[in-house]
Amino acid sequence: MPKSLKLLLIGVVAGSAVALVAATLVFGAYGAIALPPPAPGQDAPLGDILTGIVFWTALTLVSSALPVQMPRGTQQAVSFAPILASSCLGVPAVGGWVAAIGTTELRELRGRVPWYGTLANHAAAVLPALGAGLAYEAILIPGRSPESFLFFVAAMVGGTVYYGLNELITSAFVALRTSRSLIVVLVDGLRSSAVNNLALVPLAWLMALVYELTWWATILFAVPLYITRIGYQRFIEMRLMFTQTIGALAEAVDKRDPFTARHSQNVKSIGVEIGRAMRLGDADLEALEWGGLLHDVGKIGVPDAVLLKAERLNKEERMVMNSHPVLGAEIIAPVERLAAELPIIRHHHEWFNGSGYPDRLIGDEIPMLARILHVADAFEAMTAARPYRMTPLTAEQALSELRKFAGIQFDPVVVDAFVKTHYVHDVPDAGRHVQLPPQPIPLIGQAAANIVAAGRETSAAPVEQA
Numbered sequence: 092m093p094k095s096l097k098l099l100l101i102g103v104v105a106g107s108a109v110a111l112v113a114a115t116l117v118f119g120a121y122g123a124i125a126l127p128p129p130a131p132g133q134d135a136p137l138g139d140i141l142t143g144i145v146f147w148t149a150l151t152l153v154s155s156a157l158p159v160q161m162p163r164g165t166q167q168a169v170s171f172a173p174i175l176a177s178s179c180l181g182v183p184a185v186g187g188w189v190a191a192i193g194t195t196e197l198r199e200l201r202g203r204v205p206w207y208g209t210l211a212n213h214a215a216a217v218l219p220a221l222g223a224g225l226a227y228e229a230i231l232i233p234g235r236s237p238e239s240f241l242f243f244v245a246a247m248v249g250g251t252v253y254y255g256l257n258e259l260i261t262s263a264f265v266a267l268r269t270s271r272s273l274i275v276v277l278v279d280g281l282r283s284s285a286v287n288n289l290a291l292v293p294l295a296w297l298m299a300l301v302y303e304l305t306w307w308a309t310i311l312f313a314v315p316l317y318i319t320r321i322g323y324q325r326f327i328e329m330r331l332m333f334t335q336t337i338g339a340l341a342e343a344v345d346k347r348d349p350f351t352a353r354h355s356q357n358v359k360s361i362g363v364e365i366g367r368a369m370r371l372g373d374a375d376l377e378a379l380e381w382g383g384l385l386h387d388v389g390k391i392g393v394p395d396a397v398l399l400k401a402e403r404l405n406k407e408e409r410m411v412m413n414s415h416p417v418l419g420a421e422i423i424a425p426v427e428r429l430a431a432e433l434p435i436i437r438h439h440h441e442w443f444n445g446s447g448y449p450d451r452l453i454g455d456e457i458p459m460l461a462r463i464l465h466v467a468d469a470f471e472a473m474t475a476a477r478p479y480r481m482t483p484l485t486a487e488q489a490l491s492e493l494r495k496f497a498g499i500q501f502d503p504v505v506v507d508a509f510v511k512t513h514y515v516h517d518v519p520d521a522g523r524h525v526q527l528p529p530q531p532i533p534l535i536g537q538a539a540a541n542i543v544a545a546g547r548e549t550s551a552a553p554v555e556q557a
Contacts, residue, residue, distance in 0.1 A: 092207070093267060093268075095267050096264070096267040096268060099263055099264065099267060100207055100210065100211055100264075103211065103214045103215065103218065103260060104210045104211070104214045106214075106218065107187075107191075107213075107214040107217040107218045107221075108214075108217075110187070110217070110218060110221050111184065111187045111188070111191065111217055111221065114183055114184040114187055114221050114224070114225075115184040115187075115188075117184075118182065118183055118184050118224075118228075119184065120140050120144070120181045120184060120185050121180065121181050121182055121185070122134060122135035122140065123180045123181065123303060124140055124143040124144060124147070124177065124180040124181035124185050125139035125140045125142070125143045126139055126142040126143035126146050126306055127139065127306060128143075128302070128303050128306060140181075143180075143181070144177075144181065144185055144188060144189065146306075147173055147176070147177040147180075147181075147185070147189050147193070148188070148189050148192050148193045149193075150173045150193075150309070150310075150313070151170045151173045151174055151177070151189050151190070151192075151193025151194065152192075152193050152195060153313065154168060154169045154170035154172070154173055154193075154313075154316055154320075155168045155170040155193060155194050155195065155196055156196065156197055158196060167284065167287075167323050168194075168196075168320070169291065169316045169317075169319050169320050169323075170193060170194055170216075171250075171253070171254070171288055171291050171295070172291045172292075172294050172295040172298060172312070172316060173189070173193070173295070173298065173316075174186055174189055174190045174193065174194075174216065174220050174223075174253070174295075175220075175223055175246070175249060175250050175253055175291075175292065175295035176295040176296075176298040176299040176302070176309075177189040177299075178220055178223045178224040178227060178249060178253070179224075179227055179242075179245070179246050179249065179295070179296070179299040180299050180302065180303070181224075182224045182225075182227055182228045182231075183220075183221050183223070183224020183225050183227070183228055184221070184224070185224075186220035186221065186223060186224045187217050187220045187221045187224070189220070190213070190216040190217045190219075190220035191213055191216070191217045194212060194213055194216045195213075196212075199212075211264060214260075215257055215260040215261055215264070216257065218256055218260065219252070219253040219254070219255075219256035219257040219260070220253060222252045222253065222256045223249035223250065223252045223253035223256075224249065225252075226245075226248050226249045226252040227245045227246065227248070227249035230244065230245040230248055230249075231245040242296070242300075243293075243296055246292060246293075246295060246296035246299065247292055247293075247296070250289065250291070250292030250295060251289065251292070254285070254288045254289060254292075258277065258280050258281060258284070258285075259277065261280065262276040262277040262280050265280075269367065270367075270370075271367065271370045272370045275370055275371070275372045278372065279372045279373035279374065282373075282374070283373065287319075287323070291319070294312065294315060294316075297312070298312050333428070334380070334381070334384075337381055337384045337385060338355075338356065338384055340384075340385070340388065341355035341356070341384040341385060341387070341388065342355070342356070344387055344388055344390055344391055345387070347390070347395070347398060347399075348398055348399055350475070350476055350477050350478060351387075351475075354387070354471060354472075354475070355383060355384050355385070355386065355387055356384070357471045357475075358383045358386060358464065358467045358468050358471050359379070359380055359383030359384050359467075360383075361383075361466075361467035361470060361471060361509075361512070361514060362379040362380075362382070362383040362460075362463055362464045362467040363376055363379050363380055363383070364512040364513070364514065365379075365463050365466065365467060365505060365508050365509050365512060366379045366460075366463060368508040368509070368511040368512055369463070369504075369505075369508045374431070375460060377431075378431040378432055378435060378460055379435070379460055379463060379464065381429060381432050382431075382432040382435030382436060382439075382460060382464060383435075383464055383467065385419065385423060385429070385432060385436055386416075386419070386435060386436055386439050386464055386468065387415065387419065388419040388422055388423065388436070389414070389415035389416055389417065389418030389419025389420070389421075389422065389436070390415045390418075390419075391418070391422070392414075392415070392418040392422075393411060393412060393414075393415055393418075394411070397411050397412055398412070399478075400478070401478035413440070413448050413449065414449070416436060416437050416438070416439060416440055416448070416449055417437060417449050419436040419437070420433050420436050420437040423436060434458040434460065434461055435458065435460045435461050435464050437449065437450075437461075438450065438452060438457055438458055438461035439461045439464045439465050439468060440465065441457045441461060441462075441465070442499065442500045443457070443462070443497075443498060443499060443500060443501055443502050443503075444498070444499050444500070447500070457502075462501070462502040462505050463505050463508075465500075465501060465502075465505075466493060466501050466502070466505045466506060466509050467509075469489075469492075469493065469500075469501070470489050470490075470493065470509070470514065473488070473489040473492060474486060474489050486514065486515050486518045487518050487519055490510070490515050490518055490520055493506050493509065494506065494520070
């Protein structure tokens with residue numbers, strides 16, 4: 092574990108523990124959380140308050156039991172709603188305790204999550220829950236009816252605070268774990284989950300409202316929560332099926348030539364790795380993933396006589412082969428979901444100096460993702476056997492070629508990023524810039540004295556006789 096990640100883990104866990112204890116001592120628990128709820132004007136017994144906390148903890152445990160694995164590696168559950176509802180009812184310490192205990196997952200109990208991962212997951216829920224409770228407490232005027240509009244506003248603000256803090260903490264862990272920019276990870280997280288999570292805030296408000304009116308009816312909210320969880324799962328399943336379908340199509344294209352088996356899969360992996368080294372966002376990484384798989388789909392329209400020819404292609408055959416980026420873009424164009432991948436497919440053979448094809452784009456005119464895939468495609472091709480070169484290049488030789496043609500065929504920035512990937516880890520790199528230590532600059536007087544001294548030594552030396 093990197094030191095920075097370890098420090099963040101210690102800080103978040105310690106901070107959440109201290110904040111939870113402090114909130115418990117300062118605020119205690121409100122009677123609204125009691126089960127059964129007390130009559131108006133009456134104090135709730137401690138036993139009823141504890142029973143209410145157990146009720147909301149159990150509801151959160153059920154909601155947290157089966158989280159959905161999201162594309163960026165995080166887990167998405169629907170426990171957000173009951174945690175926020177308990178924060179509204181028992182402001183603010185109750186929400187913290189419910190989050191601390193109720194976010195326990197089956198994979199944690201089965202030992203599939205390391206202890207530090209468990210601590211991080213729970214701390215990332217406790218601090219946001221406390222923050223939501225404090226925001227709710229700051230807005231709500233004591234004595235207002237839960238049916239009032241201010242109650243709803245306070246719940247919405249509390250929910251926004253909860254989601255914002257949770258996303259910030261989670262993004263910080265992901266950024267340090269993957270060596271990516273915090274801003275990029277945070278923006279990606281907000282784009283992918285903000286709407287889904289904030290849509291649960293009105294549901295949490297309804298849960299708290301119904302609990303105070305008819306507590307047992309709160310259990311009925313398990314139905315919409317379960318449906319929301321199914322929606323998350325279906326989204327992930329559809330994305331996985333889409334990726335697998337694209338992969339199968341790419342595999343079918345590659346299998347036409349025995350020398351290019353798994354070529355597209357390898358190019359995809361290299362391209363995504365370069366994208367991570369350049370700290371690209373999730374949307375760009377996804378485009379590299381799917382664009383890498385489909386970059387050669389246009390070869391479906393190239394005749395076998397050209398595609399499988401072992402000898403050097405003549406001019407006409409080269410023109411047919413060079414048409415595959417355009418054919419690929421035309422094939423994929425009707426698929427609206429792959430609009431971001433079209434520039435990658437069409438321009439992955441453009442050269443940085445403008446001598447590539449099909450459109451002879453130059454420099455920054457070439458889409459960045461196409462420049463990345465061009466490097467990935469070239470490295471994979473050089474390190475694999477081909478009919479025109481049965482002996483693959485070594486990683487060192489291929490990297491030397493990338494360096495040699497950087498600024499001509501390849502974007503130098505992309506080549507520099509590729510060097511940071513594991514594909515050329517510890518490979519000698521003649522093009523790598525070595526930072527030399529600063530050399531002392533002699534004063535003019537010192538330099539003149541050295542020259543005079545050297546002249547005297549020369550004049551005093553013996554002259555050999557012929």
